[in-house]
Amino acid sequence: MRTYTIDSKDKIGEEIELKGWVQSRRDHGGLIFIDLRDHTGITQLVVQPENEDSFSIAEHIRDEYVISVEGEVVARSEELKNPNIPTGEIEVRVSKLTLLNRSEPLPIQIDGNDTSEENRLKYRFLYLRRPKMQSMLTKRAAYYKFIRDFMEQNEFTEITTPVLANSSPEGARDFLVPSRFHPGKFYALPQAPQQFKQLLMVGGVNRYYQIATCFRDEDPRSDRLYGDFYQLDLEMSFVDDGEEVRQTTEPLIKMLAKDFAGKKLLFEDIPRINYQEAMDRYGSDKPDLRFGMELIDLTEELSETEFGVFANSIKNGGVVKAICVKDGANLSRSQIDKYTDVAKSEGAGGLAYITYEDGQPKSTIAKFLSETELTIIQSKLDAKDGDIVFFGADTRLVANKVLGRLRNEFADLKDLKDPNVIALAWIVDFPFYEWDDKANKVDFGHNPFSMPKGGAESLESAKTDEGLLEIKADQYDLVMNGYEVCSGAVRNYNPEIMYKAFDLLGYNKDYVNQKFGAMINAFKYGAPPHAGCAFGLDRIFMVLIGEENIREVVAFPKNGSGVDVMMNSPSGVDTQQLAELNIKVEDSTK
RNA sequence: GGGCUCGUGGUGUAGAUGGCCUAACAUGCCUCCCUGUCACGGAGGAGAUCGCCGGUUCGAAUCCGGUCGGGCCCGCCA
Numbered sequence: 001m002r003t004y005t006i007d008s009k010d011k012i013g014e015e016i017e018l019k020g021w022v023q024s025r026r027d028h029g030g031l032i033f034i035d036l037r038d039h040t041g042i043t044q045l046v047v048q049p050e051n052e053d054s055f056s057i058a059e060h061i062r063d064e065y066v067i068s069v070e071g072e073v074v075a076r077s078e079e080l081k082n083p084n085i086p087t088g089e090i091e092v093r094v095s096k097l098t099l100l101n102r103s104e105p106l107p108i109q110i111d112g113n114d115t116s117e118e119n120r121l122k123y124r125f126l127y128l129r130r131p132k133m134q135s136m137l138t139k140r141a142a143y144y145k146f147i148r149d150f151m152e153q154n155e156f157t158e159i160t161t162p163v164l165a166n167s168s169p170e171g172a173r174d175f176l177v178p179s180r181f182h183p184g185k186f187y188a189l190p191q192a193p194q195q196f197k198q199l200l201m202v203g204g205v206n207r208y209y210q211i212a213t214c215f216r217d218e219d220p221r222s223d224r225l226y227g228d229f230y231q232l233d234l235e236m237s238f239v240d241d242g243e244e245v246r247q248t249t250e251p252l253i254k255m256l257a258k259d260f261a262g263k264k265l266l267f268e269d270i271p272r273i274n275y276q277e278a279m280d281r282y283g284s285d286k287p288d289l290r291f292g293m294e295l296i297d298l299t300e301e302l303s304e305t306e307f308g309v310f311a312n313s314i315k316n317g318g319v320v321k322a323i324c325v326k327d328g329a330n331l332s333r334s335q336i337d338k339y340t341d342v343a344k345s346e347g348a349g350g351l352a353y354i355t356y357e358d359g360q361p362k363s364t365i366a367k368f369l370s371e372t373e374l375t376i377i378q379s380k381l382d383a384k385d386g387d388i389v390f391f392g393a394d395t396r397l398v399a400n401k402v403l404g405r406l407r408n409e410f411a412d413l414k415d416l417k418d419p420n421v422i423a424l425a426w427i428v429d430f431p432f433y434e435w436d437d438k439a440n441k442v443d444f445g446h447n448p449f450s451m452p453k454g455g456a457e458s459l460e461s462a463k464t465d466e467g468l469l470e471i472k473a474d475q476y477d478l479v480m481n482g483y484e485v486c487s488g489a490v491r492n493y494n495p496e497i498m499y500k501a502f503d504l505l506g507y508n509k510d511y512v513n514q515k516f517g518a519m520i521n522a523f524k525y526g527a528p529p530h531a532g533c534a535f536g537l538d539r540i541f542m543v544l545i546g547e548e549n550i551r552e553v554v555a556f557p558k559n560g561s562g563v564d565v566m567m568n569s570p571s572g573v574d575t576q577q578l579a580e581l582n583i584k585v586e587d588s589t590k
Numbered sequence: 591g592g593g594c595u596c597g598u599g600g601u602g603u604a605g606a607u608g609g610c611c612u613a614a615c616a617u618g619c620c621u622c623c624c625u626g627u628c629a630c631g632g633a634g635g636a637g638a639u640c641g642c643c644g645g646u647u648c649g650a651a652u653c654c655g656g657u658c659g660g661g662c663c664c665g666c667c668a
Contacts, residue, residue: 028631029624044628063618082628105600105619112617112629113602118660172667192668218667345593345664446668477668487668536668560661 005036005043009090011073018043018092019068019100021129023111025061032058036069036092037110039134044082044091045069054097064103064110070096117551122565124556136545136553143541144211146260147232150252156209156234161196163189163213169515170447173217175227183582189215189228192534194449195519197235198491201530202522209234211537217562222549223483223539226562235532240451242476242490245531246272246426249486253478253535257422261544266290266423270478274429280396283404285430288482289423291416295321295392295403301376307368309352313393320393323403324381325410328388329355342409343392348402352391356383365391408482417481419546425479429453432473433505435465442468442505448498450475450489456497459504468504476533485540488533495523 003016020038032055034045047058054069061067071094082088107122108115110129120127127133151158167174167188174188190196192214200208212233220226236245250270257263266289278285281294299319302310310320325331331339340351354363354377361374361383369377381389390406392399411417432452434445442465450473452458462468478486492498498520502512513520542553551557558564578585 024628024630026627026630027624028627031625031627033627033630035628042628046626049625076626080626080628084628088628107600109601109618115601116597116660119601216667219665221667222662224667341594484668534668561659 004040005038005087006040008043008073008092009087012075012090014073015070015095016073016092017068017070018045020066021103021110022061022063022065022067024063025058027059034058034061034067034094036067037129039138041087041131042085043087045071045094045097046091047094047097051095051097054094057097057099058094061099062103062105064106065099066101066103068098068100069094117549118559118565121551121557121559124566128555137555139545140541140553143256143260143537143544146256147211147252147537150255151209151232151234154207154248156207157205158210159200159205159208160210161190161193161200161212165190165196168195170444171216175215175217178581178583180581191216192231193233194447195516197233197532198449198493198519198527198530199522201235201237201491201493202525202527205235205237207234207236208532212534220558220560220562222551223542225538225550225554226558226560230537232535232537233532234534235530237528237530239531240490240529242428242474242488242531245488245490245533246270246476246478249533249535250424250426250478253424253480253486253540256540256544257424257480261422263420263422263544266421267425270424270426272426272428275427275431276429278425278427279400279404283400283402283407284482285427285477286479286482286484287404287425288408288411288417289425289479290418290421290481291411293323293325293407293411293416295323295400295407296381297321298377298380298391301380302373305369305373307365309349309365310391310393313395313399316395318393318395319399320391321399321403322377322381322389322391323407323410324383324387324389325414326384327386327414328410329357329386331388339390339406339409342405343390343402346402346405347398348392348394351406352393353388354383354391355388356385359385421481422543423481427477427479428475429472430475430477431469432471432475432501433468435469444505445473446475446487446489448501449491451492451497452501456494456500459497459500462504474531478533478535480540480543483539483543484536485543486533486535488531490529490531493523493527493529495520498523 003011003018005018005020008016018036018038020036023035023037023042026033030049032047034047036043036045047054049055069092071092073090074093076089076091106126108119108126110126128137164177164187167176167186168191172191174191177187177189179185179187193210193212197208210233212231213228214231215228217227234249236248239245254265257265275285278287280297283295297319298321299314302320303314305311313320336351336353343351352365354361354366356362356378361378366374377389383389390403392403394402431445432450433442436443453472453474458471462471474490476488477484492501499509499512538550538553542550545553547553556564556566563569
């Protein structure tokens with residue numbers, strides 16, 4: 001007999017039972033209306049004074065009380081219909097009203113003013129009552145089902161891997177779990193099931209997947225959760241080319257964008273962009289391709305320039321690059337100052353620009369540039385009246401970074417990011433090694449498990465640091481509207497190449513054996529070639545439903561300091577517990 | 591670890607050039623009235639020493655220093 005509000009439209013004349021929360025009560029003295037909310041929506045209840053028992057209860061009901069009602073679904077007459085809610089054509093004439101539970105006045109509003117994120121987290125159980133959050137939770141369940149269906153259809157086998165695992169030497173900080181059996185030793189919660197899934201390949205599993213909880217103890221961002229988050233982790237055996245992984249998985253992501261989220265794909269055929277090209281054209285390895293505004297290299301054209309800032313940069317082996325912001329000439333002085341600060345925060349010395357008005361370039365730097373140079377700048381950037389061109393003159397790395405960041409800022413300013421469009425791109429050919437500025441040496445670019453392109457030969461033929469930096473990894477990221485949503489690689493399954501890759505950085509066999517013993521050991525016994533990737537499920541879901549804060553797509557997230565302000569974790573523990581674990585802390589109350 | 595920014599009744603905001611602030615508005619809350627509202631309406635009422643500590647001043651929500659907490663970003667992280 002129990003019904004949900006949305007269904008009740010079709011039940012005119014029927015006796016139904018509804019249970020839910022009181023969204024609001026409108027007491028007209030001799031007639032009381034109650035908006036009842038459940039997980040499906042709102043229904044108006046009418047309580048009449050003739051029904052004395054129910055009426056006296058209704059008189060004392062307050063917002064967010066939990067009630068149960070029985071009554072008849074009646075059609076509202078024309079002038080009483082409410083077009084603003086789905087159930088506005090009916091109401092329920094209450095025959096029996098039961099109070100199930102009371103509620104104190106709420107610290108946050110369900111249907112009204114938004115509140116600080118602190119309160120949204122502290123009173124998460126109330127925030128979740130909001131229709132937006134209810135919808136988020138059910139959509140998320142449908143999202144998981146969609147993904148599982150796809151994976152099963154593509155003959156992937158779901159296998160769970162341990163949560164109590166080993167500390168991994170590369171990557172993020174681990175969460176450690178002390179061992180009671182082995183004093184002084186620790187498990188670590190996995191940052192990803194990376195090693196386990198590779199061992200599954202050695203174990204003869206053909207295609208593995210898992211919706212895996214991953215743990216990382218790193219500072220969060222608005223697109224990065226603290227602590228635990230979810231990945232669609234997968235791996236395929238007998239695959240030695242990343243293209244096979246990309247082609248197997250991209251139908252899923254396209255279907256999620258189109259069929260699940262109802263968005264438009266900017267490219268039906270997902271482009272492959274190599275890493276260096278992405279950096280040069282967009283100043284980012286995760287470019288948002290919903291808009292153009294590409295970085296234009298003017299180094300060659302300005303090689304003879306008299307303008308000191310540009311000339312210096314070029315002389316020192318750097319570049320001069322620029323972006324053109326359409327209709328940006330009307331930027332105010334203070335806006336430009338703001339963007340100059342942004343540029344400086346990315347390492348730029350300043351931010352030169354030229355505006356175009358009445359067919360003329362206008363700029364404080366124009367007098368340093370020759371007529372020819374001004375002409376070629378305007379034509380290469382395709383700058384028209386009303387546009388503004390910003391310059392980055394620095395090392396290639398810094399100029400790309402600065403202009404890449406500005407490209408994003410200006411796209412926000414000019415509203416160029418269409419929320420109904422999904423732009424996907426695979427970024428490929430990441431460098432196998434990268435220059436580590438701090439350590440002043442070459443180090444692994446990403447994880448050391450990737451296969452260098454060209455295998456052992458490419459490692460052996462590289463004689464210098466420069467040579468090493470030329471080596472590409474068969475590694476790939478999927479980028480979605482400027483967010484990195486997937487990362488994968490063809491794995492290095494050959495112990496000799498693994499040792500060699502570490503050897504070139506000065507790590508000996510013992511080091512590798514110690515850090516990756518289980519994997520290296522397993523690889524000795526007939527490891528098949530394999531490749532895979534992992535999709536960041538929270539982040540993809542966030543983009544698909546149009547959220548910009550990843551905490552809004554998770555039921556119980558932690559705050560920016562890694563604290564669960566609702567449950568009050570992390571928290572101190574009994575000295576008894578600590579003693580069992582052989583742990584001493586200086587002051588557990590701190 | 592660093593930069594920026596915010597902190598005012600339960601909630602959301604205003605007040606920021608120091609005095610008119612005995613802190614305003616909306617919403618929520620309490621009491622009463624009201625038989626067609628749906629952001630119901632009407633009358634009345636309670637509720638904040640302006641995050642905390644210190645300083646400047648005749649006088650501080652407002653200025654200064656510190657501190658605590660939140661958010662965004664960099665570092666970090668895939």
